[in-house]
Amino acid sequence: MATVPTSQLQTLLEAARSAANSEGRRQTEEAVFKALLDSTVYAHVPHGPVPPGRIRFVQFVRPDNQQTVLPFFSDRKQAEEASALKVGIVAMSGRRLFELTQGATLMLNPNLDRVALYPPEISALLAGRPLGFFTQEKLQQDETVGACPPTISTETLVLALRALFTREPAVRAGYMVEVHRGANDAEVFLLLVLIVMPESEERLVHLTTLELNSLSPPPDLPVTMTCVTPNEPLLDICHHGIQFYGT
Template sequence: MTPTKLDDLLATARSTPAGMDPSKAQEAVFQALLDATVYAHVPSKRPPEGRMRFFQFIRPDNGQTVLPFFSDRTQAEQPLRDGVSIVAMSGRRLFELTRGATLILNPNIDAVALYPPEITAILEGRELGYFAQQEPIDNEALLARLPSVSTSEVDEVLRELFDREGTVRAAYLVEVNTQGNKPEEFILLGVVAGSAAKERLLQLVTLALKTKSPRMDLPLSIAFFAPDEVLPDICHRGIQFYGT
């Protein structure tokens, strides 16, 4: 099979070195998907006139129902169960037909989940952005305090998102100054939510901030905390702007 432009872009995205921002490579993939031929699974039995049905599955890692699609036919064929056929169409057509569903690209290789708001953004030509999660922080190796810069615009964007999603128990903003060989200064967004919602929230927070572009005078990092774990002391040194 001759490699396509999408194949080349996916290879570039996969090879982005750890620690480097992969957003440019990822955005190129998302935009190329619109015009590329992609493949999905449908029932072999013909559906009623005017309808199209796609196969979905439940992800074992977070329990979400997702609709798989593939960048090449070879992946779509492995494995192919009885009663399942492969349909080919442009990525744009697939996105339009499956609005409201969560899609996952190349689930056995890339496993890139695309949530409904992200699919809408891709169809509209908007960038999704990129947001790395903050690694665990050693409380003894930092100074944490109330934000010294305005966070009102960030607060507004995130409260609106969290109200819609309904999976966030609480959220905090803390100004952090790390100590050591590579000192950093940033605002930490601490989100209390179940582990099943973490991926979705990370991607939708990223999209909301990229779309609304609220004023941020310091870089913003994000960390997630489970509702049943003890909230780190660092969160109590900042402000709680969401939840009770």
Template sequence: MSTVSEGELEHWFEQGMQSYTNESRFFSCLIRAMVYAYVPVSDDSKNVRLIQFRHPDGYDAIPFFTSAQRAARSSFNGLRTIRLPCTTLFEQTRGATLMVNPNDGGAVLFPEEVATLLQSGTLETFEKVSLGEGPVDVRPATSAPDNLIRALDGNVPLPPFIREIYLLEKRAVDGRSSRASLLIYAGVEARQMERGARHLVSVVQALDPRPEDIVDVAVFDIAQAKPGFLDEIGGIPVFASGD
């Protein structure tokens, strides 16, 4: 597997920041590149210990950088920068959350996504959009693909922070003739909302065959009162943890 130059990696990082359609190309370059991370200046440990920071959403993550310049711009006293293959970084930090170029709006990579990158050599991306403007008619799904139902009802291992999953369909109220789209609506622990949504996106992306229609994913805080519309439409979860 050929090594990607720092200049090419930087180019595709910038392209990925401009459009999510370029993100897969960036990730395929990232896994073949050298990257930069922080370690303590003084460390008595025999093993390399990387620095973690607290993400604003409340979890710890390891920052790393696509260029020496980005790493130097973010560094401060007590740290030094090391350069290493991205694959080595990912393999030696399995189970951790990482942030690429955190001061420049780069992606958070959750453990499941790191594992996918190591296995497949890239990472499929998705577009973050609102669930639609104007009133929407939501009801339990009646024609979801069988493999999607099986994936959500426990046949695919789900992380413990995903506690409930509803499979719904939605359509604009003013477009009765429009085709309904599927909506995966999940109750997730508050600190893991984004990770839960992205995990479910990855579940959909891994289906074979893929659903022909668009599948949206939305989450709610499982610790709060269940959204009232679920009872109004007779929503029954296709998955509920035993907790």
């Protein structure tokens, strides 16, 4: 039984959409994911008879990366508008939907929020673990930064990422650079540069973030990432760091 009112979930979603900065977005996204488990959500099902004890859900292929996703909605109105009366609608708690669809990739409010949840993320939510917050760094071409190999211990981080990427053939290589920028180089962070097939970029950003969020202890510096396709030139900044994955 859902215990979070639809109005509360909608308030959290609106806060996430309008968050003014990354910290505000991180906090509101965590609240949304937590609330989803105990909120009523809506999904599409085919018309027609269903074998006893089973339920079938409608899925679609995303035009941007050709991945098959199962859409679900935070309110019935969105579900009805997306269905165009061609499919049925079922309501259940987010937790129940996640349990029934484990192994599938879900997408929350595909016509509005377009938040993809991959199978490892679903498992983490059901286990009560936060997903973490992902950012992709876009360095301006005319921006001057300092770059060097990591000066902190990265053994735990590298081992975790290597294990993840070994299971993900879309990742061709991974680089790690310590970046210093801002006034007096006061802003310091680790930049991950992933060479990855474009259709798998979103998935790898999500899964890498989940892996980073699971590290104990966490890295001594903030970690951000950017993705480059195998057909693009390697970023110059990579030559100032280390290659920790691939050949």
